[in-house]
Amino acid sequence: MKNILSIGILLGLLGCFAVQAQHNTEQHSAPATTPAQAQPAATTTHDAHDTAAQHGTAAHDEKAKGPDLAKMIMNHITDGHEFHLFHDVSIPLPCMPYHKERGFDFFLSNKFHHGHSAYNGYVSKHGVLNAVDDPTFPTGEVAGVHVHEDPKTKQLTVEHQGKQYPASRASFFDFSITRVVFTMLLAALIMILVFTSVASAYGKRSVPRGLQSFFEPIILFVREDIAKPNLGNKYTRFMPYLLTIFFFIWISNILGLIPIFPGSGNVMGNIAVTATLAVFTFVLININGTKSYWGHIFNPPGIPLGVKFLMVPIEILSIFIKPFALMIRLFANIMAGHIIILSLVGIIFIAAHVGGSAVGFGASIISALFMLFMNVLELFVAALQAYVFTTLSAVFIGQALEDHSHDHHKNEAHH
Amino acid sequence: MLFLSALLTPDLGLIFWTTLIFLVLWFFLGKFAWNPIVNALRDREDKIENSLRQADIARTEMANLKADHERLLNEAKEERAKIIKEAKEIGDSLVNDAREKAKTEAAKIVADAKNEIHNQKMAAIIDVKNLIGSTAIDLAKQVIKRELNDTAAHQRYIAAEIDKIKLN
Numbered sequence: 249m250k251n252i253l254s255i256g257i258l259l260g261l262l263g264c265f266a267v268q269a270q271h272n273t274e275q276h277s278a279p280a281t282t283p284a285q286a287q288p289a290a291t292t293t294h295d296a297h298d299t300a301a302q303h304g305t306a307a308h309d310e311k312a313k314g315p316d317l318a319k320m321i322m323n324h325i326t327d328g329h330e331f332h333l334f335h336d337v338s339i340p341l342p343c344m345p346y347h348k349e350r351g352f353d354f355f356l357s358n359k360f361h362h363g364h365s366a367y368n369g370y371v372s373k374h375g376v377l378n379a380v381d382d383p384t385f386p387t388g389e390v391a392g393v394h395v396h397e398d399p400k401t402k403q404l405t406v407e408h409q410g411k412q413y414p415a416s417r418a419s420f421f422d423f424s425i426t427r428v429v430f431t432m433l434l435a436a437l438i439m440i441l442v443f444t445s446v447a448s449a450y451g452k453r454s455v456p457r458g459l460q461s462f463f464e465p466i467i468l469f470v471r472e473d474i475a476k477p478n479l480g481n482k483y484t485r486f487m488p489y490l491l492t493i494f495f496f497i498w499i500s501n502i503l504g505l506i507p508i509f510p511g512s513g514n515v516m517g518n519i520a521v522t523a524t525l526a527v528f529t530f531v532l533i534n535i536n537g538t539k540s541y542w543g544h545i546f547n548p549p550g551i552p553l554g555v556k557f558l559m560v561p562i563e564i565l566s567i568f569i570k571p572f573a574l575m576i577r578l579f580a581n582i583m584a585g586h587i588i589i590l591s592l593v594g595i596i597f598i599a600a601h602v603g604g605s606a607v608g609f610g611a612s613i614i615s616a617l618f619m620l621f622m623n624v625l626e627l628f629v630a631a632l633q634a635y636v637f638t639t640l641s642a643v644f645i646g647q648a649l650e651d652h653s654h655d656h657h658k659n660e661a662h663h
Numbered sequence: 664m665l666f667l668s669a670l671l672t673p674d675l676g677l678i679f680w681t682t683l684i685f686l687v688l689w690f691f692l693g694k695f696a697w698n699p700i701v702n703a704l705r706d707r708e709d710k711i712e713n714s715l716r717q718a719d720i721a722r723t724e725m726a727n728l729k730a731d732h733e734r735l736l737n738e739a740k741e742e743r744a745k746i747i748k749e750a751k752e753i754g755d756s757l758v759n760d761a762r763e764k765a766k767t768e769a770a771k772i773v774a775d776a777k778n779e780i781h782n783q784k785m786a787a788i789i790d791v792k793n794l795i796g797s798t799a800i801d802l803a804k805q806v807i808k809r810e811l812n813d814t815a816a817h818q819r820y821i822a823a824e825i826d827k828i829k830l831n
Contacts, residue, residue, distance in 0.1 A: 444695050
């Protein structure tokens with residue numbers, strides 16, 4: 249009975265998201281009475297505004313081309329230093345660059361005024377911080393700044409009072425609390441609050457209730473189906489890692505599916521995040537490698553000498569391929585889900601652009617249904633990818649822990 | 664291709680934050696959540712297992728106790744039956760003995776009485792005989808005094824006649 253209830257609540261929440269998404273899209277498509285108006289209203293990125301403002305006639309070009317959905321999608325799935333709510337309203341996030349020469353800086357991203365201003369020699373492009381690599385550029389808040397990107401070389405040029413300055417990310421370390429960092433912090437906070445409360449509940453009672461009874465089967469699942477089968481009797485040592493990584497990925501993914509602040513940060517669809525998590529697994533695999541694990545890599549047993557020359561490089565590569573596959577799988581799955589949902593949103597604008605507002609409205613209904621379906625699927629993928637990452641980490645660590653020496657004696661006896 | 668490089672280039676700041684957040688989470692939750700939870704779950708499982716085992720033990724003990732109890736009860740029942748039986752036997756034998764004793768006593772009394780009666784009767788008979796004899800003699804003396812003087816011959820004759828008389 250409780251299960252049915254929680255599934256119902258989940259579906260209800262999803263329905264809310266879908267309605268929210270539909271509402272948003274309707275808001276976007278509502279003012280799109282003519283194709284000419286559709287463009288500025290539909291494009292949610294500031295860069296589009298920049299370019300539109302920059303080139304007075306660009307709006308007419310884009311009217312013919314239609315909305316730049318690729319840019320819109322990219323701005324949503326990559327990292328940035330603000331949460332965009334609607335039209336011109338954003339929630340700013342703290343920027344903390346450490347410049348090799350200028351030292352630390354701390355300011356909120358609303359200092360950039362959506363890319364129209366520079367602050368302390370930093371500018372914003374695609375929602376990402378860039379430093380102006382020219383000491384003559386004025387410090388403090390500088391209004392009337394335009395940032396251009398060379399479409400071929402990707403070089404940024406900052407135009408201010410008729411002068412051109414180069415800008416890049418090479419000269420500083422960006423420790424900003426970006427969308428992804430914010431979402432990770434939120435996920436971490438949720439995890440700390442939830443799981444310390446669950447842990448303290450075990451001190452009070454051993455019969456699970458409430459939050460405790462929701463998470464206990466999941467914790468038991470990680471223990472019984474991920475840790476124990478792969479790690480054998482040494483599983484307790486790895487339980488904190490496996491549980492942390494499982495819930496961290498899962499909760500981050502769920503937060504990423506929420507279309508508005510404080511969600512929408514694409515954490516696990518960011519290669520830096522998955523790469524870091526994969527490195528953790530990589531380190532755990534190799535510091536726990538037994539003699540037999542390393543023996544299998546550098547001197548595979550039971551293989552002729554000639555083949556060994558072929559096998560050893562492959563085995564050495566496999567050390568790196570395993571975490572690499574972990575990194576790519578998680579990143580690609582989550583990113584793909586976000587791209588699909590954003591593409592479904594994009595369909596509405598394309599339909600509105602091609603067939604007018606009525607067609608756009610019809611498309612928004614169909615699109616919202618598809619989005620509901622995709623959100624349910626992504627909710628499943630969110631848990632599935634957390635499970636896959638955790639299981640494969642456990643499998644790889646388990647392989648490194650395994651002592652094969654007994655098996656070989658048996659095999660040799662057979663031959 | 665335009666955006667692929669932006670997607671596939673890991674950002675250093677993000678790597679820093681991911682590492683920091685994940686390490687803090689790992690150690691903090693490990694210390695304050697996972698280890699307490701995992702230990703509590705294991706303790707609870709041990710407790711359940713122990714409780715079940717103890718319940719099993721208690722159940723077998725109960726069964727044993729019950730069997731003992733029943734055995735004792737049966738023994739007590741048998742004992743009681745035995746005691747009752749013995750008591751009955753003793754009672755019966757007592758009654759029988761008493762009856763036998765009374766019988767023999769009665770028989771003895773009857774026999775004594777008979778003897779006594781017999782003796783008394785004999786004595787009486789003898790008395791009667793003697794009386795009859797002497798009476799007869801007296802009578803005969805009276806009768807015969809006049810007819811017979813030879814007393815001795817008559818006396819013998821009379822005695823012989825008297826002996827013929829069987830009084831009982």
